Amino acid sequence: MRGARIEFRGVSRHYGHVVALHETDLTIEPGEFFALLGPSGSGKSTLLGAVTGFTPPSSGQVLINGKNVTDVPPYRRNIGMVFQNYALFPFMTVFQNVAFPLQTRKMPKAEIKQRVERSLAMVRLSDMAGRLPRQLSGGQQQRIALARASVYDPPVLLMDEPLGALDKNLREELQDEIRQFHRDVGATIIYVTHDQAEAAALADRVAILRAGRLEQIGTPRGLYENPRNGFVAGFLGxxxxxxxxxxxxxxxxxxxxxxxxxxxxxxxxxxxxxxxxxxxxxxxxxxxxxxxxxxxxxxxxxxxxxxxxxxxxxxxxxxxxxxxxxxxxxxxxxxxxxxxxxxxxxxxxxxxxx
Amino acid sequence: MSLTAGQTASPDTLPARPGPVRVWSQRPVYVLLATGPALFLAALFLLPLAHVVVKGFAAPASGPGNYTRIVTGGPYLPVMLGTLETALMVTAVCLVLAYPLAFVGSRLQGRLYTVFMALILIPLFTSVVVRSYAWMVLFQRSGPINQTLVTLGFIESPIRLLQTPFAVTVGMVHVLLPMMVLPILTSMRSLDGTLLQAGEIMGASPARVFVRIFVPMTLPGASAGIILVFISALGFFVTPALLGGARSTMIAVLIEQQAVDLLNWPMASALATMLLVTAVLIYMGYSRLTRRFNEMRA
Known part of the structure; x- marks a missing residue:
């Protein structure tokens, strides 16, 4: 499976008189690992919400592979998502959690079993299939969340501060794993973080946001060496x-x-x-x-x-x-x-x- | 730098995983604080309770005579079964009404939520006697319900509503509804919304998310409400006494008749013991079930 192209065309979001996101144009290439970096309240979650459909934009369009999905409900967008708090279903086993998106797609049982097993093998947690989420460590839970978000081969994977709740060593370990994961699944990944080192370590390109505006987009190295302004220079490195x-x-x-x-x-x-x-x-x-x-x-x-x-x-x-x-x-x-x-x-x- | 016991830990030397917390009940001061209430309960609750249990076996002759009478004839067993049936019915109606009500409440914010909570709580703080009398007025032959039905042409002449199982069920549901709404509402409000988002982004329609995630996640609240309402309903007295009449007698009404009207205290004691044991057994079954359920899930 190949990743999808994601386009934002004049996307903005207002809450009453408060502007969470000014009109934004942005194209993310198929298979790209793209990080949205900025302090809290800078609009990165709003951009993500426009892709998921949970916080639809006040104006503008979101296109996935050229198709306007602005009015498509979240469950028909075929997107994978990894949440900061893992969002694993506590009453389901690891296997049931990973099988959930396949069941909603009405896949035959045998295929579900095969796919779940392959997915768990990919995150090296095959022997945890029968466990409940709370019986796993934070890092293991996040890897299960990765498996669950990718088991149905979505062309777009969103990650909302997926390592935010983990301690530093584990974060760096999982960064390597996420990079490998991206190479394996080939999906377009949008990765939201406020940690500049994480964004630089993972992403092909990084967009830096401030107060609801895109300040600069570029490769981590490009942003570091040629920041457009003092904010970008201070934020990255x-x-x-x-x-x-x-x-x-x-x-x-x-x-x-x-x-x-x-x-x-x-x-x-x-x-x-x-x-x-x-x-x-x-x-x-x-x-x-x-x-x-x-x-x-x-x-x-x-x-x-x-x-x-x-x-x-x-x-x-x-x-x-x-x-x-x-x-x-x-x-x-x-x-x-x-x-x-x-x-x-x-x-x-x-x-x-x- | 190593951290030794008793040393004050600065924030950056705190261990990631705190050690076992000292069990509070071991502290003498807490034992002392608990002594008063424990004595109070023992003197004014446990002793009279023991007295009731003993009395059921003591007279007219010592032995299980009262229980033999309960099992072999008279109105006792049918009333007990009818009580269980009514309690079950009340619980079911409460659940069906409370779940959507709590759902609406769980979506409210700010002032609307305050108003919602007031509407739920104010009846809870109103006397059961007052509320049951209010239903008597409503259910009367010349009461507003009959009048409305006649005016609208559903019935030709007023029908009997009072002193029916229907009136008892309605009255009890009204009284017990908050006890069903509150635990369900709590479980709904504490539900992590990202779980629902996760379900939806993985392709589950809102209806499917509701069935597959929302309902299982709020089941603990519902089960707490069910047991609260069911056990309270078993021992209900005022509402069935006022709205039920002779034919729809609940066990608590029967106990009162035995004790106050017939002055048959031993029989009243035996019936009370039976009700208590039934409630305890049901609660034990419930807690065992939920424990197994909790072991199975998170």
Missing amino acids: EANRFAVDRITDEPGGVRLATREGLTLAAARGTAGEAIVCVRPERIAIGEAADGHANSFQGTVIDAVFSAGSVRYRVDVAGCTLLVRAGSDRTRNAFDAGAPVHVGWDRDDALVLPA
């Missing part, structure tokens, strides 16, 4: 952000005076843009910082080790800079209070609208 006071041209680029009192060099920037962003891993620290267009003397506030890298907070003239450096024991080892040099190139300073 970490960023050092400074408010820009004044921009003046100079040979090789522009010179910025920030509100914090720093003077920075950047490759480009136009008057009216308000924010300059520098990614923590683009900032060199120690000897490596020499010879950059931007170069400052600072003091290490603290250093946090995590797998593969160290995250420093460095005080530079009263501003706190985040710096991420490879945890190379010989070169990058600075203790709190140590004076250090930090620096970055013009190209690494992104000047953006707010």
